Amino acid sequence: MFLPFCAPPSAESRRQYQRYKLEMMKSWRDSLETRLAALNAAISTVEQQVSQEGE
Known part of the structure; x- marks a missing residue:
């Protein structure tokens, strides 16, 4: 006898x-893409500030 x-x-x-599972992974990817875009923008801003200070 097998149990259900x-x-x-x-x-x-x-x-x-x-x-x-596919929808969950897509949601994770979208979240990571958003976070990566924000991080890239922050890096770009700091790089601009550093280059302006060097002038």
Whole structure:
């Protein structure tokens, strides 16, 4: 006798999990891209300030 929670996942539940995982990873990527853009802008600003001080 097999218990229901021991049964292998159905193809549909696996697809749903894969979709969920894809959306989660895309969300992480978008968040990281936003943070990277902010960091690049901060670096650029500091570089400009350093070059202006050297003049």
